[in-house]
Amino acid sequence: GESVGLHLPTLSVQEGDNSIINCAYSNSASDYFIWYKQESGKGPQFIIDIRSNMDKRQGQRVTVLLNKTVKHLSLQIAATQPGDSAVYFCAEKNSGTYKYIFGTGTRLKVLA
Amino acid sequence: ETGVTQSPTHLIKTRGQQVTLRCSSQSGHNTVSWYQQALGQGPQFIFQYYREEENGRGNFPPRFSGLQFPNYSSELNVNALELDDSALYLCASSLEASGREQFFGPGTRLTVL
Numbered sequence: 001g002e003s004v005g006l007h008l009p010t011l012s013v014q015e016g017d018n019s020i021i022n023c024a025y026s027n028s029a030s031d032y033f034i035w036y037k038q039e040s041g042k043g044p045q046f047i048i049d050i051r052s053n054m055d056k057r058q059g060q061r062v063t064v065l066l067n068k069t070v071k072h073l074s075l076q077i078a079a080t081q082p083g084d085s086a087v088y089f090c091a092e093k094n095s096g097t098y099k100y101i102f103g104t105g106t107r108l109k110v111l112a
Numbered sequence: 113e114t115g116v117t118q119s120p121t122h123l124i125k126t127r128g129q130q131v132t133l134r135c136s137s138q139s140g141h142n143t144v145s146w147y148q149q150a151l152g153q154g155p156q157f158i159f160q161y162y163r164e165e166e167n168g169r170g171n172f173p174p175r176f177s178g179l180q181f182p183n184y185s186s187e188l189n190v191n192a193l194e195l196d197d198s199a200l201y202l203c204a205s206s207l208e209a210s211g212r213e214q215f216f217g218p219g220t221r222l223t224v225l
Contacts, residue, residue, distance in 0.1 A: 042218055043204075044216045045216070046214070046215070097168070098162075098168040099160070103154050
């Protein structure tokens, strides 16, 4: 069935290091992907998105990589800070539909 | 520009009761989607409302229903509450039904006893 999964449920990273959060998606028809950050007690916050016609997109301290061949998505956070501690979700969508499919999330813990 | 707001923030109900959750979309947005997020899980799509009409639905039973008003605010109603309905309920607004970027509210934490 439809699913968006993550390889690592918890990731611990030293402050200042780079973080890489991975996501596998199963729907080959998905052509739009988003990474969300969710802090405790808050709704998901948009971080960065990428369309399927791109392999890489960069934002401020974040980069998303898309590998359509193996249906894999990753979020790279440079110089991880304590404020980056949160649960990160990837979500996929087909542009012809209304529905986003979310993964189960990865908890990022930043160690001081 | 105001963000997405939801009320109440927390709610406790008992099995069999009914609940109504409310969402005000971001200014200028005509589409609201509702999600259920169980503890430790990703959000699961319930349904979407676009210009006061249900535009699509996920795998949720009919006891989950909704409304969207002319000002694009929305309600989620759940009848005959079950213990498994305990979750964080999120609404997200977007500029159009197929709009890519959704803006989420803080959610309503529902506990069913």
